[in-house]
Amino acid sequence: MTAGPRTATAPEPTGRFDTDARHLAEYAAGAERALAALPPVPERSPDERAHAAAVHRGARRVRRAFLARHTESVYGLLTDDMARGVRLPDLVHDAADRIPGLVPTRRQMAAERRLVQAEKEGREIDQGLFCGAVLRSPTAGRHLVETMLGPTPRALELADGFRAQGRAELDTVHVERRGAAAHVEFRNPRRLNAENHRLIDDLDTAVDLVLLDDAVRVGVLRGGTVDPPAYRGRRVFSAGVDLSDLRNGRIPLVGFLLGRELGYINKMFRGLLTDPHPGALSERGVTKPWIAAVDTFAIGGGMQLLLVLDHVIAEEDAYVSLPAAEEGIVPGVANLRLTRLAGARLARQVVLGGRRIAATDPEARAVCDEVVPADRMDETVERAVAALSAPAVAANRRMLALAEEPLDLFREYLAEFAVAQAERAYAPDVLDKVERRWRERERRRAARESRP
Known part of the structure; x- marks a missing residue:
């Protein structure tokens, strides 16, 4: 032939x-x-x-x-x-x-x-x-x-140590048990807690550790403090996918773009499958409620996380966005989930038009449960942890997830996403955009370094 x-x-x-x-x-x-x-x-x-x-x-x-x-x-x-x-x-x-x-x-x-x-x-x-x-x-x-809902081998290796010590220090994620909650903090400070391959691998491990620890009732996600001058010393939830890594070919489809959807995001939504034998998911796994503390902004993948969590607390000056139209790629499963939470019209404004939603906008109620001053974030998180620690919460959130997004609906969406996202990642408009943004970022970096 x-x-x-x-x-x-x-x-x-x-x-x-x-x-x-x-x-x-x-x-x-x-x-x-x-x-x-x-x-x-x-x-x-x-x-x-x-x-x-x-x-x-x-x-x-x-x-x-x-x-x-x-x-x-x-x-x-x-x-x-x-x-x-x-x-x-x-x-x-x-x-x-x-x-x-x-x-x-x-x-x-x-x-x-x-x-x-x-x-x-x-x-x-x-x-x-x-x-x-x-x-x-x-x-x-x-x-x-x-x-993919099962625990990763790395998490199984670290689980006993986390149960005993109540903390795990991963490369880009810190996990610490405090009372009934396990606090998961993103630590990619140079990139505004943007998602890269290392961060999503660490998050997959961290979510498993939280779900495997019987002493934990609630998981809390929060971004750590960051380094770039405009936000130095401030907490930032997430800047979404690292576009420099996308330009440099370091955002793989299988390990990253599909891996995060089938891995830790789906585990937070549906629970961790600990028994591979047939039967109801409630008999074979563990699920726990999750809280997000959103400081400064949750962009792209950061906003996508909020759509599967049970309680979202945002500081007054924070905002959320899905800049899919600007970047030219598909924002994960957000097209499915944001439509359900916010309605089709607002979802189109956000996904297709790039609309940014401030935490104080009325529309933010579709994504955020509470909006508080920055100095009240910690106490608000603790209050939410106490409320979600009730024994019946886990069972009820499992049933809510089943009603909102049946597994087969998620599977069918992801089947189309796998092809669409792969094709968009190599589309000429995407390649041109990430190249121009990378060159502009490099120009700004060189200008900063040349200053006396």
Whole structure:
């Protein structure tokens, strides 16, 4: 079979797994030969870029056709017919090993990670196609969601120490038990507590530790003090995704953009699954109420967190926003959740129009439960902890979550998000925006450093 869609005919699916897998591998290998014959991405001429795009389109059509018929078989192969749970990053890597051509190999992804976003081949789009197909399947998708609701290996290693000492110091997150509450503080001070790969890994661990500790009844999220001159010494909840990391190619689809949604955010909303055996989630896991203390602002991913929490306290000068239209990407599951909480019209103003909501605006009531002066934040948090520590709260919040966002609704949304977000991350307008913002930030940084 010759290389590339201009000279090769896409194989017609037969419905037989082994035959279709062989045809996929052959076609994908031809596509890779066509791409290898081209210069690196930044050196390609307009015609070469167009040819590369055609090669990718052809290969993706074949992958979609294969997944349309064989997703459950692939997932069964990778999980021993769902007898064991395989976390998403391992699932994607295993798929590359077991079904050649279906998703990028480890070597290909390692090469991509060395490049800035605009210089990559865009192989995460192929990962997005695979993840979306798995999540779209009612059986495989539900099994994957439940697998990702389980505690991480790192959290299991640290759990006994946290129970004994009541604190855990992670690279970018501090967790401390105080009475009935565990306080989770974001500590990425140079970046206004923006989300990077290290922070989301630490948050996944921190949320697990809170949920695994029987002495904790309530979790509290708050941003620590930050360094940039405009906010130096102030607490900031979160600046959202680190756009410099996005420009530099350090915001991966699987480990970051999907990982946070299927990991700690979903665990805070639905609870931690501690027993993988069949049965009601209430019999197999633990859920606890969560409080947010919002200082200064909650932008992007920071605002997304508020949409799954049980009580949000904002200081009077704080604001929230989802600058999705400006950044050009999809704000996680916020499109689903903000519509439910705030109504379709306000959700469109925020997501599509970039509307910023001040804590004192009437519309903030859709997101914030209390708005207080900064000097009353601590006492207000303690009062909320006491109110949410009642024994019946956990059971009732579980039932509220079930009514508000059934697991299958979340799964179906995330199936579409996996593809849409992967494609937007490589869209020309996004690449142009993050490059311009990065250059402006670097210019300002150089100007500051040049001052006497």
